[in-house]
Amino acid sequence: MSGGLDSTTCLAWARQEGFACYALSFDYGQRHSIELEAARRTAEALGAVEHRVAKIDLRVFGHSALTDDIDVPKHRDESAMNAAIPITYVPARNTIFLSFALAWAEVLEAADIIIGVNALDYSGYPDCRPEYIAAYEAMANLATQVGVEGRTKLKIHTPLLHLSKADIVKLGAELGVPFGLTHSCYDPTPAGKPCGACDSCLLRAKGFREAGIADL
């Protein structure tokens, strides 16, 4: 739960599907903690049973603009965004995030993990591909007590996997996502205002524009 558009829409989707939701966020040395505040707000607004923040230090390995002192790229067009794996990529991030979710799922005896990965607008990230998610699910079913004989099969749900950003905005609007509480920017001002120029801001703006919905 980053408190962004995608994870918040996922939570709203899961609530509508009837899941009791335990929201998990990560304090992973990202340069801004505004997203943790947004996650707390959106988890509460959408009725999560619980919201926990796991502290993990991804800076120990460095190598990303989201955790290192590397400038976040600005004003890129979409071909530049999709040309290569972006500098904002955090090594093995979804694998690490899913592994913590798996640990909590095991403690809760939960058999469903929901993650807001998207294969269309973030094609540069290897750990957003459908074949990656399928392989993770297969592994997860062997990894824990949830996966041992007689237990429920663990499922990784990816409701946004094949949606465009505009589709996500439309789904979020249908589900009543409080867009104004969400936060997407990779490089906000100290006061928490989005920069409007990083890949995340540009993709969000394009999504709302194409959906014909105002970003409040």
Added chain:
Amino acid sequence: MSGGLDSTTCLAWARQEGFACYALSFDYGQRHSIELEAARRTAEALGAVEHRVAKIDLRVFGHSALTDDIDVPKHRDESAMNAAIPITYVPARNTIFLSFALAWAEVLEAADIIIGVNALDYSGYPDCRPEYIAAYEAMANLATQVGVEGRTKLKIHTPLLHLSKADIVKLGAELGVPFGLTHSCYDPTPAGKPCGACDSCLLRAKGFREAGIADL
């Protein structure tokens, strides 16, 4: 790298295989930090290029005698150890550990991860089974830039997978493992002396006894 018998023997094995070794330990809120000191000593003694400690908070989900205020079981016989998943099991621990190793491997552009899991003496842990490791490797090859087209296939090595504790002691002895620098106990005294009664101490003692080698 826990600084125990298994991970230290793995490091010695990897050095003999010709790998340049980057040793990774975890500060995961375990009740004793003596193992991190043992890991530092053994990594240095066996010529690791680098040793890093990643801080992660597994206590956020609780549920294990290694991270919670639950008593470590003592003086159990082997049938009791193998009867059920032990209370010292940390949920999804190997999955989380391997995920951090995968992140570091990606940064280093390394294609080999070595882990000292063992399917014989720890049959109660689901994440020590060969089918789990195979599934993890398949997932890892889809998770990162190491796994994208044209890159080397990532391999997870488990040199101890099918060895008994006695076999591990024999292998360690052949490879010149400095047993005296290693630490295995789940519940050491404040001065760092092993308790001699937890599952880990009992299995270690049995391994040395059956190998006919003195534990110095």
